[in-house]
Amino acid sequence: MLPPMVSARACRRPALGRALPTFGACRSGVTAIEFAIAGPILIIAMLEILQGGLFLYSSAAVERATVAAARAIQVGSLDANKAGTAASFREKVLCPALMPGMPCGNVVTNLQRADMDGSGYGAFVKPDLSGLVAVSMNNSQTSYCPAAAGAYQYLQVFYAIPLFSPIWRSTVGQSWNGQTVAFVRAAAAFRNEPYTGGSFVGTGC
Numbered sequence: 633m634l635p636p637m638v639s640a641r642a643c644r645r646p647a648l649g650r651a652l653p654t655f656g657a658c659r660s661g662v663t664a665i666e667f668a669i670a671g672p673i674l675i676i677a678m679l680e681i682l683q684g685g686l687f688l689y690s691s692a693a694v695e696r697a698t699v700a701a702a703r704a705i706q707v708g709s710l711d712a713n714k715a716g717t718a719a720s721f722r723e724k725v726l727c728p729a730l731m732p733g734m735p736c737g738n739v740v741t742n743l744q745r746a747d748m749d750g751s752g753y754g755a756f757v758k759p760d761l762s763g764l765v766a767v768s769m770n771n772s773q774t775s776y777c778p779a780a781a782g783a784y785q786y787l788q789v790f791y792a793i794p795l796f797s798p799i800w801r802s803t804v805g806q807s808w809n810g811q812t813v814a815f816v817r818a819a820a821a822f823r824n825e826p827y828t829g830g831s832f833v834g835t836g837c
Contacts, residue, residue, distance in 0.1 A: 676798070683797035687816065690734065690793050695818040697729035698789045702820035705743070705778050705785060708827030718743070718776035726789065738792040738813075742767050742774040746784040746821070753821055756786060769808055769815065781827050787820045 704710060704725055715721040718741060727736035746753050756765050767788055768774060779785055792813040795801045805812040 679797045691816045693731040694791045698818035700729040701726040740790040742788040744775045745779045
C-alpha cells in the first residue's frame with residue numbers, strides 16, 4: 633500500500649528526522665514518469681488502429697469501385713469519350729465510384745482479355761501455381777483492353793495507401809512514386825454481355 637501523499641513543499645524540504653519516510657511518500661513526478669513510459673506505447677497503438685482502419689476502408693472502397701467498373705465494361709456502356717484510354721477509364725468510370733478522399737492518382741488498373749480457347753484465366757497464374765502473375769505498379773506498363781461482346785475479361789485494380797505507422801512501413805511498406813505505401817487490390821473476372829452498338833472495342837484485344 634502506498635504511503636499517504638504529502639505536499640510538494642514537504643517533498644522539497646523534509647525534516648532531517650523524517651527524510652526517509654517523506655522520500656517514500658513523494659510522488660509529484662510519478663505521473664510524468666508513467667507517461668514517459670506508457671505514452672509512446674499509447675501513441676503507437678493509436679497509429680496502428682488508424683492505419684488498420686484506413687486499410688479496411690480503402691479495401692472496401694476499391695472492391696466496390698472494381699465491381700462498378702467491371703459492370704460498366706460487361707454491359708458495354710463504355711464509349712470512346714468516356715473510356716477511350718486507360719487514363720480516361722480511371723478518371724471517368726472507376727475513380728468516381730471510390731469513396732471521398734481517395735485520390736485517383738493512387739490507382740493502378742490492369743484490364744486484359746482472357747482467351748478461353750487457350751489457357752483462359754490460367755494465363756494470369758504463375759506456372760508453379762504459387763500465386764498470380766505480378767502486375768507492374770505503373771499505369772504506363774499495364775494493359776487496357778475493353779474487348780468486344782462475348783469476350784472474357786479480367787480487371788485488376790490496385791490502390792496505394794500512404795503509410796504513417798512505423799510498424800506497417802517496416803513490414804509491408806514499399807516505395808512507390810517517392811512515398812512509402814501498401815497496396816490494396818480487387819479483381820473481377822467476367823464475360824461481356826452480348827450487347828450491340830454503343831460499345832467501345834479496344835484495339836488489339
